[in-house]
Amino acid sequence: xDAFFVSVELRSRPDLVGQPVVVGGxxxxxxxxxxxxxxxxxxxHSALPSAVARRRCPHAVFLPGNHELxxxxxxxxxxxxxGYTPLxxxxxxxxxxxxxxxxxxxxxxxxxxxxxxxTDVRKQVELECSVGVAPxxxxxxxxxxxxxxxxxxxxxxxxxxxxxxxxxxxxDFLDPLPVQRLWGVGPVTLDKLHVxxxxxVRDLAKIDSDALAASLGSNQADHLLALSVxxxxxxxxxxxxxxxxxxxxxxxxxxxxxxxxxxxLVRQADAVAGRLxxxxxxxxxxxxxxxxxxxxxxxxxxTSSEPIDQPGEIIDVLGPLLEAIDPGPxxxxxxxxxxxxxxxxxxxxxxEISENAPEWGATSAAxxxxxxxxxxxxxxxxxxxxxxxxxxxxxxxxxxxPDEA
Numbered sequence: 001x002d003a004f005f006v007s008v009e010l011r012s013r014p015d016l017v018g019q020p021v022v023v024g025g026x027x028x029x030x031x032x033x034x035x036x037x038x039x040x041x042x043x044x045h046s047a048l049p050s051a052v053a054r055r056r057c058p059h060a061v062f063l064p065g066n067h068e069l070x071x072x073x074x075x076x077x078x079x080x081x082x083g084y085t086p087l088x089x090x091x092x093x094x095x096x097x098x099x100x101x102x103x104x105x106x107x108x109x110x111x112x113x114x115x116x117x118x119t120d121v122r123k124q125v126e127l128e129c130s131v132g133v134a135p136x137x138x139x140x141x142x143x144x145x146x147x148x149x150x151x152x153x154x155x156x157x158x159x160x161x162x163x164x165x166x167x168x169x170x171x172d173f174l175d176p177l178p179v180q181r182l183w184g185v186g187p188v189t190l191d192k193l194h195v196x197x198x199x200x201v202r203d204l205a206k207i208d209s210d211a212l213a214a215s216l217g218s219n220q221a222d223h224l225l226a227l228s229v230x231x232x233x234x235x236x237x238x239x240x241x242x243x244x245x246x247x248x249x250x251x252x253x254x255x256x257x258x259x260x261x262x263x264x265l266v267r268q269a270d271a272v273a274g275r276l277x278x279x280x281x282x283x284x285x286x287x288x289x290x291x292x293x294x295x296x297x298x299x300x301x302x303t304s305s306e307p308i309d310q311p312g313e314i315i316d317v318l319g320p321l322l323e324a325i326d327p328g329p330x331x332x333x334x335x336x337x338x339x340x341x342x343x344x345x346x347x348x349x350x351x352e353i354s355e356n357a358p359e360w361g362a363t364s365a366a367x368x369x370x371x372x373x374x375x376x377x378x379x380x381x382x383x384x385x386x387x388x389x390x391x392x393x394x395x396x397x398x399x400x401x402p403d404e405a
Contacts, residue, residue, distance in 0.1 A: 001077065001094035001095070001127060001128075001129045002127070002128040002129060002130055002148060002149065002159075003034050003035065003036055003037060004034060004070065004093065004094035004127070005023040005024075005033050005034035005065060005070055005094075006021050006022075006023050006034045006035065006036045006063075007127050007128065008066075008069060008070055008073050008127070009021065009023060009063055009066075010036075011126055011127075016061055018038065019036070019038055019060075019061055020035075020036055020038040020039035020041070020042065020044070020057050020059065020060040020061065021035070021036040021038070021039060021060065021061045021063065022034075022035050022036070022039050022044060022050070022053055022057070022060050022061070022062050022063070023035075023062075023063050023064075023065050024046075024050055024053075024062075024064075024065055025050055025064070025065070025250075026050060026062045026063075026064050027050070027252050028050070028051055028252070029050075029250050029251075029252060029332070030049070030050035030051075031047055031048065031049055031050060032044060032045065032046050032047065032048045032049075032050060032053050033046060033065050034046055035048075035053070035060075037149050037151045037156045038151075038156070039053075039057050039060050040151035041151045041152065041153055041154075041155075041156065042056045042057035042060075043056045043057075044056055044057050044060065050062070070093050070094075071093060073125060073127070074090075074093040074094065076124070076125050077121060077125055077127075077129075078090065078096070080117060080120045080121055080124060080125070081096060081098055081117070083120075084098065084100060084103060084107060084113055084116075084117065085098050085099060085100050085102070085103050086238060087099035087100075087102075087236045087238045088236070088238055089236045089237045089238055089240060090240075095144075097137050097140065097141075097236045098236065099235070099236035100113050110133045110164075111133050111162060111164050114131035114133050114162045114164075115161075115162055117129070117131060118130075118131060118161055118162065128161075130144050130145075130147035130148040130159055130161055130162070130163075131143075131144055131147060131161070131162045131163075132144030132145070132146070132147055132162075132163050132164075132165070133162065133163070133164040133165070134164070134165040134170075135165070135167050135170070135230070136230070136231075136232040136233070136234070137232055137234055137236065138183065138227060138230070138232035138234075139165050139170060139173070139174075139230050139232065140165075142165075142173070142174075142177070142181060143163040143164065143165050143173070144163070146159075146160075146163045147159050147160055147161055147162055147163040165230075170229065170230030171229060171230065173230075174201045174202075174228060174229070174230055175200065175201055175202035176200060176201070176202065177200065177201045178199065178200060178201075179193055179198050179199060179200060179201055179203065179204065181201070182201065182224055182227045182228065183227060184220065184223055184224065184227075185224070189216060189220070192215050192216060193215075193216075195215070196211065196212065196215060201228050204224060204225060204228040205228065205229075209221065209225065212224070212225070241341070242279065242281075242341065243339060243341070244283075244337050244338060244339040244341070245272060245275050245276055245279065245281070245283065245337065245338050245339075245341065246272055246287070246335060246336055246337025246338060247268050247271050247272055247275075247335065247336060247337070248268075248289055248333060248334065248335025248336070248337075249264065249268070249333065249334060249335070250291075250332055250333045251331070251332055251333070251334075254293045254330030254331055254332050255327060255330070255331045255334075256327050256328065256330055256331070257327060258322065258323060258327060260327075261322055261327055261331060261334060262319070262322065262383075263383045263384075264334050265288075265315060265318060265319065265322055265334065265336065266311070266315060266381045266383050266384070267380075267381060267383070267384045267391060268334070268335070268336040269311040269314035269315045269318070269336055270311040270380060270381050270384075272311075272314065272336050272337065272338055273308075273309055273310055273311040273314055273364070274311075274364075274367075274368065274371070276308075276309040276338060276341075276344075277309050277344075277364060277368060278368070279341075280343060280344070281307070281309065281341045281342065281343060281344065282306070282307025282308050282309040282338075282341070282342060282343070282344035283307060283308055283309070283337075283338025283339060283340060283341055284303050284304055284305075284306070284307050284308070284339075284340040284341075284342065285301055285302070285303045285304075285338065285339045285340040286301065286302055286303075286304075286308065286314055286317050286318055286336070286337070286338055287299055287300070287301040287335075287336070287337045287338075287339065288300045288301070288318045288321050288322060288334075288335070288336060289333070289334065289335035289336075289337070290325060290331055290333065290334055290335075291331070291332050291333035291334075292329045292330060292331060292332065293329055293330035293331070293332050294329065295332075296329075297333075298325070300318075300321040300324075300325070302317055302318075302321065303340065304317065307340075307341070307342050307343070307344050308338070309344050309364075310361075310364060311364075311381075314336065314338075318336065367379055377389055377390045378390075
């Protein structure tokens with residue numbers, strides 16, 4: 001999708017069309033989630049700190065993200081994809097791989113399917129998307145980038161919308177690209193490649209493989225050499241299951257006490273447990289993540305014999321790990337996540353059968369039903385209540401940092 005979050009916002013804000021618009025965390029610790037092409041002309045891009053974006057483009061309009069809205073629009077786009085092929089592998093809310101090998105007799109060649117999908121998305125969802133068509137996932141991803149508009153300092157160049165890499169033409173497409181376009185080439189690897197004289201993908205073919213392996217390690221060297229000729233045998237994986245479920249928040253001001261952090265742990269445990277139950281899953285491995293004011297980040301994990309989907313159990317497991325951490329330097333981020341996911345089969349123990357034991361399963365079911373009926377802010381932990389109501393933890397609401405409020 002083209003500038004997805006911004007484009008969704010502009011559907012209801014036509015007065016902002018043509019202006020530099022930025023979606024993301026609006027606070028001083030926020031980051032950019034998406035920028036309109038008008039904003040990109042000034043060097044604003046995703047993952048850029050919001051404070052830097054404001055300096056680069058002071059006249060930009062900054063909007064807080066609405067993850068729930070973007071998720072709903074993403075589901076609408078996904079419905080269009082599913083109408084063409086059952087083999088859809090979503091990468092994020094705004095990107096997916098489609099394998100159309102088995103439906104070309106029904107819908108025509110892959111480039112025609114790409115054009116039809118773009119038309120359907122434009123008509124049904126009122127958004128634009130760019131499509132790459134290629135023999136494998138790696139090349140299709142690169143082609144989709146080439147299909148997008150390009151923001152120059154003095155203008156915005158429209159993209160072709162669809163870029164096709166025909167079988168046998170992989171090298172023609174790849175050779176002139178900067179080597180950092182290959183997956184796995186980060187700043188450290190790029191520096192090592194520059195020392196070897198590798199600037200473009202074509203340069204990899206000239207490098208002695210032993211020298212490349214000596215510099216990068218044999219596994220990474222083999223990986224880059226395969227990508228440099230367009231080799232990628234990974235299938236499109238439809239119906240990929242979540243590997244983890246979690247939430248984390250960056251705070252506008254640092255937190256310095258265990259009591260403050262305990263309150264945040266309770267809120268996040270409640271939210272993560274609710275998402276686990278909604279997916280009919282439990283987590284055997286629970287992880288606590290803390291980032292201090294100086295950006296030093298630590299994680300603490302523990303694994304249980306049985307999957308967990310109740311907030312009280314998450315707090316019981318992670319609470320002691322939190323107490324063992326000194327918050328004195330100031331904590332700017334706290335996160336809770338569950339992994340090693342599996343279905344939950346609740347079985348009462350003798351303690352739970354006793355007359356005074358809390359029935360957490362029934363309690364959680366009642367809470368879930370209340371939220372489904374009256375909204376996520378209808379009920380929550382007592383510690384999450386503030387003067388204006390319950391501080392609700394929404395999925396994805398904090399992924400771009402805190403807003404000014």
